[in-house]
Amino acid sequence: MWRPLPHWLVVLFLLVAFTASARERESAAVRTLLISDHPAQEAHRVSVSGQVATVLRFDQACDAARTRLLGWEGRFEPPAVMGKLVVVVPLRDLAEDERVPLLVTLADGTEFPFLLGPPREGQRVDQQVNVFKDRKSYNAVLSSLYDALGRERILVKENERFRKEETSPDHALAALLASGAVTQTPFRPIRTWLFKEDDADIHIVAYSGRLKAAVLVTLRNHDPKRPWRLKEARLMTTPGGETRTVAIRATHSSIPPREEGRLAFIVDKEAFVDAGKPTQLALELVRHDGLRQALVVLDPRLARE
Incomplete structure (x- = not known):
């Protein structure tokens, strides 16, 4: 006969305002920017993040005396110009607007205007931007090719992941x-939490099942403008921090403003099991802006025999 598990088998920490560590930052990226020959070209947007260096690399040397970052005091480290490189480092994350x-x-007098700001929804921070005035040059073509190959590798990995998830019982x-449809699963609720924050209401339920555990997160997004999106879910041993596999499904790819969505996790x-012994696991949820939304610590007895 199934017996209810004690509540202390599951511990939850809600950390909505916890600043992301370096590994929680938006994944950095290298991209190619081919400059248009049109004389009325607009300023090119570059995505930056607090305490993360962004390098702009040009195909000829830059004129340090005529390269300027306007209004950087208090928001950026002093910008650095080193030959063909311009390095900028924000002191903090910039506001959305x-x-x-x-x-x-450049040394030949060519001027390139840029606008530095936070990454848009779904974008990555620019670690390096390779800027080319001559889009037909060897280096420009080679850099564009590397970009295309990188995108292809990402798509291949995503397609393989989708294929595996289609036949996965946990998914x-x-x-x-x-x-x-909780009644159609083998899970029984063990503990429930409800948290009301300024930007979201979060309802979390931990479940116990035969040879599996589960967590269901129901989130109502109170932000009037921005959708809520899960950037990453990490399942790790504690202590130890070794990564484990977790199956994830959600009702929305992102939760629109003023709407509700659910995320389910199967372990x-x-x-x-770690080195042949039972161990606790920490399920860490990181939202779109790099902030850790919640951390749930799960006891191995949730996955009962």
Whole structure:
């Protein structure tokens, strides 16, 4: 006969305002920017993040005396010009509507205007931007080719992941749980939390099942403008911090403003084993802006025999 598990088998920490560590920052990227020959070209947007260096690399030397970052005091480290490189480092994350103009002048007098700001929804921070005045040059073509190959590798990995998830029993269970069909799953609720924050209401339920554990997060997004999106879910041993596999399904790819969505997580019993011994697991949820939304610590006895 099934017996209710004690509440202390699951611990939850809600950390909505916790600043992201370096590994929680938006994934950095290298991209190619081919400059248009049109004389009325607009300033090019560059995505930056607090305490992360962004390098703009040109195909000829820059004129340090005529390269200017306007209004950088208090928002950026002093900008550095080193040969063909311009390096900018924000002291903090810029606000959603905050833009800082950068004018780069090459040795031949060519001027390139840029606007530095936070990444848009779904974008990555620019670690390096390779800027080419001559789009037909060897280096410009080669850099564009590397960009295309990188995008292809990402798509291949995503397609392989989707293929595996289509036949995964854990992902099927997660889909049932996220859809609200809890009675069609083998899970029994163990503990429930409800948190009301300024930007979201968060309802979390931890479940116990035969050889599996589950967590269901229901989130209502109170932000009037921005959708809520899960950037990453990490399942790790504690202590130790070794990564484990978790199956995820959600009712929305992102939760629109003023709407509600659910995210379901399924953990197999094998994930609770470390060096042949049972271990606790920490399920960490990081939202779109790099902030840690919640941390749930799960006891191995949730995945009962």
